[in-house]
Amino acid sequence: MSETPSNMLALGTTAPEFYLKDTNSDDTNFSFADIKGEKGTLVMFICNHCPFVIHVVEEIVRIANDYRVQGxxxxxxxxxxxxxxxxxxxxxxxxxxxxxxxxxxxxxxETQQVAKAYNATCTPDFFLFDNQNKLAYRGQLDDSRPGNGISISGSDLRGAIDGVIYNRIINPNQKPSIGCNIKWKK
Known part of the structure; x- marks a missing residue:
């Protein structure tokens, strides 16, 4: 398994727009504006087979469930x-x-244009935008990786989300996510 770090898009970048098909529905597409939360928006690049994603998917779902109700x-x-x-x-x-x-x-x-617009490079890759659609956090979920023995906590991402929701300062020294590289078309 290859370890690829995030590219770390510049903080303050405006969220790139998208309009993509939802695989959970036959005829639904979503844009960033459709997804945008009142307090902020988390955009995650993941895939089905990456061991790094599989390692953290339960925490990703917990984070989504914990924070969607908070806007x-x-x-x-x-x-x-x-x-x-x-x-x-x-x-x-x-x-x-x-x-x-x-x-x-x-x-x-499908076109990979959204991943390119976000400068996404790995799975998982996390991009957290504030309520003004400005990038507030990009980086890792936490220090846990498959096989490193560190428990999954989601602490880095949860801390950033708390900062966005509760208008707290978010540490600008953010660690890149590590994961499988995005499989680019040739």
């Missing part, structure tokens, strides 16, 4: 090339979302 918009996006990585196909994304009890949209970025 946080939440969305997950998969941008992987499904020709060479069919395990990330929209049909299997639907199954993955169901098996993991996603109550947030899981969108498919």
């Amino acid at each position: 946080l918009g939440v969305v997950a996006i998969s941008s992987n090339d499904i020709v060479n990585f069919p395990q990330d196909s929209p049909k299997l994304m639907t199954e993955f979302a169901f098996e993991n009890s996603f109550e947030f949209p899981y969108l498919y970025d």
Whole structure:
């Protein structure tokens, strides 16, 4: 398993817009404006098969469930090339979302333009925007990685979300996420 770090998009960047198909519905598309929460918005780049995502998916769902009721918009996006990585196909994304009890949209970025606009490089890759759609946090969930023995807490991301929701200062020294590289089309 290759370890790829986040690119760390500049803090303060305005959230790139998107309009993508929700794999949990036959005919629903979502834009950033549709997902946007009253207090802020969490955009996550994930996929079905990455061991780093599988390692933290339960905490991702807990975070979404804990904070959506507090005004946080939440969305997950998969941008992987499904020709060479069919395990990330929209049909299997639907199954993955169901098996993991996603109550947030899981969108498919077929053209990979959204991942490029966000400068996403790995799965998982987290982008937290404030209520003005400005990037407040990008980086890791916490220090846990598959096999490193550190318990999953979500502490880095939870601290940033608390900062956005409760208007607290968020530490600008943020650690990049580490995960599988996005599978780019050739």
